[in-house]
Amino acid sequence: MSMWFTEKQTANFGITAKIKQTLTTVQTDYQDLNIIETEEWGKMLVLDDMVMTTEKDEFVYHEMLAHVPLFTHPNPKHVLVVGGGDGGVIREVLKHPSVEKAVLVEIDGQVITYSKKYLPTIAGYLEDPRVEVKVEDGFLYIANSKRAFDVIMVDSTEPVGPAVNLFTQGFYTGISQALKDDGIFVAQTDNPWFKADLITQVYHDVKAIFPITKLYTANIPTYPSGLWTFTMGSKIHDPQKVKEERFSTINTKYYTSELHMAAFALPKFVNDLLT
Amino acid sequence: MSMWFTEKQTANFGITAKIKQTLTTVQTDYQDLNIIETEEWGKMLVLDDMVMTTEKDEFVYHEMLAHVPLFTHPNPKHVLVVGGGDGGVIREVLKHPSVEKAVLVEIDGQVITYSKKYLPTIAGYLEDPRVEVKVEDGFLYIANSKRAFDVIMVDSTEPVGPAVNLFTQGFYTGISQALKDDGIFVAQTDNPWFKADLITQVYHDVKAIFPITKLYTANIPTYPSGLWTFTMGSKIHDPQKVKEERFSTINTKYYTSELHMAAFALPKFVNDLLT
Known part of the structure; x- marks a missing residue:
């Protein structure tokens, strides 16, 4: 029997991937969690029927969420990742030698547990001594943190379920x-x-709230439409004015310093959304 | 009953779109041609089970295939489009006032016929007096043309069926x-x-064959992986050295002069394919 996982990205459109095997199916306190092995994308983490990450294309999302702000900042030492329980952003953050401490605040401990078990190439860096993992509400953690971090990345699900609060102006404040x-x-x-x-x-x-606010994009095949956006808010540092000498060589598969700059050139219809 | 069209983009992965109605199903001399109306993407031209163009996202492909070379050339007058029977590239070519003549050579006349009938927003410009439509083999037409064109765009299907010859070194010569x-x-x-x-x-x-050879990309949601590539061969003009004053304002939804430049910044794994 041939089994396929289909994500309806909208009511009328979706992607479908052939399944090799189902590795786990759990109802956590927050969401429906599945890890499946697909023929095309390797192992895939699926939360509430939405693809969160796959072994084959995860590098795009994780590199672009991490390296664009980290190279924009001249010397990031303290980094916070909200969400991101699969550990992929943390893995990229640790590639920056200036980082002394990276805190991960994930509301759903089961995401961490199962990612460590089934997705070691992504979650395997959560044990690093520079990393502190907290299983708690990112909204509350942020509300209790003052002038603590150089860079904060929000690696959330869509604004449904546990992530609703992470798309509010109160959260950005x-x-x-x-x-x-x-x-x-x-x-x-x-x-x-x-x-x-x-x-x-x-x-x-x-x-x-932020003096410098900019959108950038990346291509992620297993995410809806393949064109993903990231919104950056910065107090002083402009991501489009990073000096060439700031960039250092790190091991990546998608990110380059040239792409860092190019990612801010938006398709016209996307740019029109910001006016 | 709910009907869905599924394109298997690989043996193990695909996209699926809800169908409103099937407008035509024809076996032409060259390929299986379907035009369906989908809920998400509007009308869709499907050749041999592969999405060729949709009303909603066609602008990306057509703009990026046309405007990048046309703005790279200082004064394009004579333009040839090989394939492209849906007329979308021709529509974009005609936005350039310098163009005196645009020849479309499409091997499959039925693509033109049905595109005109069902996709008038795309094919409606094939009647323009500057356009000459020829239903013949693009490979042979090229072989019989000498120093005739400023810009040639190859808007083919994948290298299967009638397009096989269009992916050979003999064709590029x-x-x-x-x-x-x-x-x-x-x-x-x-x-x-x-x-x-x-x-x-x-x-x-x-x-x-060409002194300047460069790859650029665009995001096309209904094409496999959402990340599409275009390969440019140029004798003299460098697409990354177009002067700011060359760009004029044309009506686009994806292309901008900034994006023209940014499209050549490749993800690292794509750049690695070229070394």
């Missing part, structure tokens, strides 16, 4: 207060083909 | 001879996630 005076924040903000309104809303909410 | 001394050629060259070998092969074949 908290982020600003949790950042140091030259801090930088980045969030994944979905795709412009199916979620244009969300991008516009987040952009304006972030822009009301 | 013919293209070079059909171009004027400062001519430019661009071909769609599929995606780097599933067709890496094809990109490497075409790049090397083109590079053996």
Whole structure:
């Protein structure tokens, strides 16, 4: 029998992937968690029927969420990742020698547990001595942090379920207060083909708080439309004015310093969402 | 009953779109041709089970295939489109006032006929007096053309069926001879996630003939992986050295002069295919 997993990315469109085997199916306190092995994308973490990460294309999302803000900041030492229980962003953060401490705040401990068990190439860096893992509510953790971080990355699910609070202006205000005076924040903000309104809303909410607010994109085949956006809010440092000497060689498969700059050149219809 | 069209982009992965209605199903002399209306992407042209174009996202492909070479050339007057019977590239070509004549050579006349009937927003410009439509073999047409064109775009299907000859070094040699001394050629060259070998092969074949050979990308949601590549071969003009004053304002939804430049910044794993 041939088994296929289909994610309906909208009511009328989806992707479908042939399944080799189902590795785990769990209802956690927060969401429906599945890890399946697919023929095309390797192992795949699926939360509430949405692809979160796959072994084959995860590098794009994780590299672009981490390295763009980390190279924009001149000397990031203290980094916070909200969500991201699969550990992929943390793995990329640790490639920066300036980072002394990386805190991961994931509300759903089961995501961490099962990622460690089944996705070691992604989650295997959560044991690093520079990493502190906290299983708690990222919204509350942010609200209780003051001038603590150089860079904060929000690696959340879509704004449904546990992530709803992470797409509010109250959260962005908290982020600003949790950042140091030259801090930088980045969030994944979905795709412009199916979620244009969300991008516009987040952009304006972030822009009301951060002097420098910019959108950048990356191609992620297993995410809706393949074109993903990231919204950056920065207090001082401009991601498009990073000096050439700031970039150092790190081991990546997607990110380059040239692509860092190019990722801010938006398709016209995407740019139009920001005006 | 709910009907869905599924394109298997690889043996183990695909996209699936809910169908509103089937408009036509024809076996032409060259391929299986379907035009369906989908809920998500509007009307969709499907050849041999592969999505060729949809009303909602066609602008990306057509703009990026046309405007990058046309703005790279300082004064394109004579343009040839090989394939492209849906008329989308021609529509974009006609936005350039310097163009005096645009020839479309499509091997399958039925693609033109049905595109005109069902996709008028795409094919409606084939009647323009500057356009000459020829229903014949593009490979032979190229072989019989000498120093005739400023810009040639190859808007073919994948290298199966009638398009096989369009992915050979003999064809690129013919293209070079059909171009004027400062001519430019661009071909769609599929995606780097599933067709890496094809990109490497075409790049090397083109590079053996054209002094300036470069790859650029665009996001096309209904094409495999969402990340599409275009390979450009140019005799003199460098697409990354276009002067700011060359760019004029044209009506686009994806292309901008900033994106023109940014499209050549490749993800590292794509750049690695070219070395």
